[in-house]
Amino acid sequence: MEGSKTMSSSIPDVAETLIEVVDMRIAEEDSSSNVSSPNEDDKVNDKKDDHLKSAKAKMDAVREDNERLKLTLSQILKDYHSLKMHFHGTAPRDAPTLQKNRPTQTECYQQASLPDLPMVEESDLVSLSLGRFSSVVEKRNNNEKKHEDHGKLDGLELGLDCKFHLGSTEVMKNQSPEHSFDESKEDEQNCTFTPSKSLKNERSGDDEILQQNPLKKPRVSIRATCDTQTMNDGCQWRKYGQKIAKGNPCPRAYYRCTASSSCPVRKQVQRCARDMSVLITTYEGTHNHPLSVTATPVASATSAAVAMLKSGSSTSQQGIEVSATSSTSTNLTGFNFNLTNNLTRSRPFYFPRASISTSQSHPTVVLDLTTPNIIPPHNYKPSSTLFSAMSSSSSTCLNFSSTPSSSSLDSIASSLYVPWNTEFHRRSGAPFNNKNHVGASYNTSQPYIHNNVQTPPEVQNMHVTDKIAAATKAIARDPTFQSALAAAITSFIGNSGGNAQENHGSAENFGQNFHLYFPQQSTRDGNGCATSYANKLPQPLISHQKNLKSFPILSFSRSNSTPMSLGEESEK
DNA sequence: CGAATTTGACCGGCGC
DNA sequence: GCGCCGGTCAAATTCG
Numbered sequence: 001m002e003g004s005k006t007m008s009s010s011i012p013d014v015a016e017t018l019i020e021v022v023d024m025r026i027a028e029e030d031s032s033s034n035v036s037s038p039n040e041d042d043k044v045n046d047k048k049d050d051h052l053k054s055a056k057a058k059m060d061a062v063r064e065d066n067e068r069l070k071l072t073l074s075q076i077l078k079d080y081h082s083l084k085m086h087f088h089g090t091a092p093r094d095a096p097t098l099q100k101n102r103p104t105q106t107e108c109y110q111q112a113s114l115p116d117l118p119m120v121e122e123s124d125l126v127s128l129s130l131g132r133f134s135s136v137v138e139k140r141n142n143n144e145k146k147h148e149d150h151g152k153l154d155g156l157e158l159g160l161d162c163k164f165h166l167g168s169t170e171v172m173k174n175q176s177p178e179h180s181f182d183e184s185k186e187d188e189q190n191c192t193f194t195p196s197k198s199l200k201n202e203r204s205g206d207d208e209i210l211q212q213n214p215l216k217k218p219r220v221s222i223r224a225t226c227d228t229q230t231m232n233d234g235c236q237w238r239k240y241g242q243k244i245a246k247g248n249p250c251p252r253a254y255y256r257c258t259a260s261s262s263c264p265v266r267k268q269v270q271r272c273a274r275d276m277s278v279l280i281t282t283y284e285g286t287h288n289h290p291l292s293v294t295a296t297p298v299a300s301a302t303s304a305a306v307a308m309l310k311s312g313s314s315t316s317q318q319g320i321e322v323s324a325t326s327s328t329s330t331n332l333t334g335f336n337f338n339l340t341n342n343l344t345r346s347r348p349f350y351f352p353r354a355s356i357s358t359s360q361s362h363p364t365v366v367l368d369l370t371t372p373n374i375i376p377p378h379n380y381k382p383s384s385t386l387f388s389a390m391s392s393s394s395s396t397c398l399n400f401s402s403t404p405s406s407s408s409l410d411s412i413a414s415s416l417y418v419p420w421n422t423e424f425h426r427r428s429g430a431p432f433n434n435k436n437h438v439g440a441s442y443n444t445s446q447p448y449i450h451n452n453v454q455t456p457p458e459v460q461n462m463h464v465t466d467k468i469a470a471a472t473k474a475i476a477r478d479p480t481f482q483s484a485l486a487a488a489i490t491s492f493i494g495n496s497g498g499n500a501q502e503n504h505g506s507a508e509n510f511g512q513n514f515h516l517y518f519p520q521q522s523t524r525d526g527n528g529c530a531t532s533y534a535n536k537l538p539q540p541l542i543s544h545q546k547n548l549k550s551f552p553i554l555s556f557s558r559s560n561s562t563p564m565s566l567g568e569e570s571e572k
Numbered sequence: 573c574g575a576a577t578t579t580g581a582c583c584g585g586c587g588c
Numbered sequence: 589g590c591g592c593c594g595g596t597c598a599a600a601t602t603c604g
Contacts, residue, residue, distance in 0.1 A: 238576070242579075245593085268595090
C-alpha cells in the first residue's frame, strides 16, 4: 500500500524533474552558444561561425529529441494517470468488506464488477488486488503478532503479483517470484525460510497447475537406485529434520541448501518402500546463488522439469488435466535422447516417460532414473494412441537407467566415461548406515547391480548416481542440446494437439535433428520399482488416467557425431 | 569448540 | 472441532 502511494507520487515528480532538467540544459546550451566574441580575426571568425553553425545544428537536433522526449514523457504520464484511474475504478471495490465481514473470494470478484461501489483508499488496494492471498491476509489480521508486518507484506504481495505477470520462470532465478518473495520474507523473518508459510503466497499468473495449486511449490522428484544415504547432486545440504512418513518404514530426511544462507531450496530424501535400493529425492525451490559445476546438472535437470511442468500446465486447454484437489498424474512427455555418436548410430536412447503429479497438492515432476532404457523396435511406427497405454504409472521422464540396454548404453557411454570419484562417495563408503534409518534392514553394502547388461567396464563400475550426474551433466553442458531440449519441449507442447510430426526438424536451428517417436508399447519391463511407485499412488490417480492426454516421445538426435566429453570433471 | 546431526515439540493444512 | 500428517524448529547431542 505504501509502495502504491509512493509510485503514484514519485512517477509524475520524476517526469516533471526530467522535463525541467531538459529545459535547463537547452537554456545552458543556448547561453553558451552566444558567448562567442566578435572581435577575432576573420579566420577565427569563420571557424567560429562554422563551429557555431554546427553547434546550433546539434542543438536543434537536441531540441527535437527533447521535444520527442517531452511528448513521450507526457504520453507516459497520460498513460500512467489513465491506468491509475482504471485501477481505482476496478480493483478496490470490495476493500471495505475485507475489514468487516469478509466474503468469499468469488464474492469479492463479483463485487469488484459492481460499478457503483464507492472508491476506497489506496491503502486498501493491494490486498484486494491480490485476492489469492486473501486467506493469508485474513489470518494475519487475526494474528496480532504478525499484524505488525501486515503492511509490509502487502507491499510484497503486490510486487510479487506484478512480477508474475512479467512471466518469470524457474530459470530466471533472481526474477522469479518465489525468490523475490522468499528473500523478502526472509528479511522479515530473520533469514529463516519457511516454505509452508511462504507457499501460501505463491502463485503463478500463467501456470494452470499453480493457479489450481496456488499454495504449493512445484517439486521435482528424482527416483534413482542408490546405495548411499543421499544422492550426490553436488549441492551442499544440511539436514534439519527427519520423519517417518505414513506408508513407508523408511524415514524421510529433510535437507536445506547451505550454499547460501538465503537459499530456499529444500530436498527430501526417502527410500522407496517397495524397493529399498531406490532413493527418492524430491527437490523444491530454486537456488538463488551460483551453482558449482557439480551441482549444475541436477539443478538443470530439475529446472528443466519444472519448466516442463509449467509449460505443460500452461497448455491445459490442449488436454493436460491436472487437478488441484485430488491426486492426479499426467503422463506428459517421454524424452527420448538419441545421443548418436561414433560408437553407435543405431537407436535412440530413451527417457521413456514424463509425468506430472499433483499428489498432496504439490505439482510434482517425477524423473525416474530407475527404469531400463527403451530401444524403439525396428518396426517402429508412430502411434499416438498406443502411447496412452503408458499412462498407467505416475512416473517419469528423464531416464538415466542403471540397467540400460547395450545399444542405448553405448549411445551415452561416451558421456559416462567420467572419472567421477566424488567426495561424497569417498566419505560415505559404508552406505546407508544411519542408525536412524530404522526398518531399513536391507543389505546395501553392494551397489545395485542389474543383470543382462553388456556394458563397458567403466560404466559398469560407475555408481548409478554418478551416471545420473554424468548424464545430467552432459545435458547441462551441451548448450545446443539444452536449447534443443527446451525448444523441443516448447514446440512440442505448444503443438501437442496437432500433428507432432510437424515438429520434425524444429530444433535444427540448434544444430540438432529433432524427431518424434510414438512408442507402440509400454516401456516398463519392471524392476518393480517404478511400478511399485505407481501402486503407491491413490486410486483416483489411476482412474484418471483415461482422461489424460498422451504425448509422443521426443527424440533428440545429435547431428554432430562427436561424443560428448565430460572427462574433465573433478570434485572439490 | 564450532559445525553438523538428531529428535521431540510444535505448527498448519486437511479430512472427517 | 478434532485428529492425523507433513513439515519445520530448535535444544540437545554428536562429530571432527
